[in-house]
Amino acid sequence: VGGRGRAKFFLNGSFEPTAEQLAELASRQIEIEREGVVGVRSEGAALSVLLRDGRAALVDGFFLMPRTRFSAPFAEQLGCALDAGKLGAIYKTDETKQTSVPGVFACGDVAFPAPSVSYAVADGVRAGTAVHQSLVFGSDHS
Numbered sequence: 001v002g003g004r005g006r007a008k009f010f011l012n013g014s015f016e017p018t019a020e021q022l023a024e025l026a027s028r029q030i031e032i033e034r035e036g037v038v039g040v041r042s043e044g045a046a047l048s049v050l051l052r053d054g055r056a057a058l059v060d061g062f063f064l065m066p067r068t069r070f071s072a073p074f075a076e077q078l079g080c081a082l083d084a085g086k087l088g089a090i091y092k093t094d095e096t097k098q099t100s101v102p103g104v105f106a107c108g109d110v111a112f113p114a115p116s117v118s119y120a121v122a123d124g125v126r127a128g129t130a131v132h133q134s135l136v137f138g139s140d141h142s
C-alpha cells in the first residue's frame with residue numbers, strides 16, 4: 001500500500017493477472033510490481049519493500065497472503081483426505097465436520113476455507129456436537 005491512498009500490488013511471481021483483472025486494477029489506480037520481493041525493512045513509520053533488482057518501494061502498510069500448512073502431521077498419519085483451500089490444503093469434511101476417516105473430526109482453520117475467529121468458533125460448535133453424537137451413537141450416525 002503506497003502513500004496518499006495509492007496502492008501497489010507486488011505480484012512476487014505468484015500469478016499473472018488476466019487482461020480483465022489488469023484493467024480492473026488499473027481502474028482503481030492500483031500499480032502492478034512484477035519484480036520479486038526479497039525483504040521488508042522498517043523505515044520509521046513506513047516500510048521499505050526490497051526488490052530483487054535492487055530497487056526499494058516505500059509503503060505505509062503491507063498486506064501479505066502467505067500459504068498455510070498444517071502444524072501437526074495428523075492428516076497424513078491418519079490418511080484423511082484433503083481439499084484445496086484458498087491459502088493451502090484443508091481437511092475434507094462432511095456437513096458434520098467428520099473427515100474422510102470415520103470418527104475423526106476437523107474444524108476451524110484446518111477445515112474451513114475462510115480463516116476467521118467467528119467461523120472457527122461456529123465450526124467448532126458444529127464439530128463438538130457431532131463428536132458427542134458419534135461417541136453416543138457411533139460415527140456413522142447422522
Ligand SMILES: Cc1cc2nc3c(=O)[nH]c(=O)nc-3n(C[C@H](O)[C@H](O)[C@H](O)COP(=O)(O)OP(=O)(O)OC[C@H]3O[C@@H](n4cnc5c(N)ncnc54)[C@H](O)[C@@H]3O)c2cc1C
Pocket residue numbers: 071072107108109110114115116117118120
Ligand atoms: C496475523 C493474523 C491475524 C488475524 N486476524 C484476524 C482478525 O482480525 N479477525 C478474525 O476473525 N480472524 C483473524 N485471524 C484468523 C483467526 O486467527 C483464525 O481463523 C482462528 O484463530 C482459527 O482458530 P482455530 O482454533 O481454528 O486455530 P488456531 O487459533 O490456530 O488454534 C489452533 C491451536 O492448536 C494448537 N496446536 C497445533 N498443533 C497442536 C498439537 N499437535 N498439539 C496441541 N495443540 C496444537 C496451536 O498451538 C493453537 O493454539 C487472523 C489470523 C492471523 C494469522
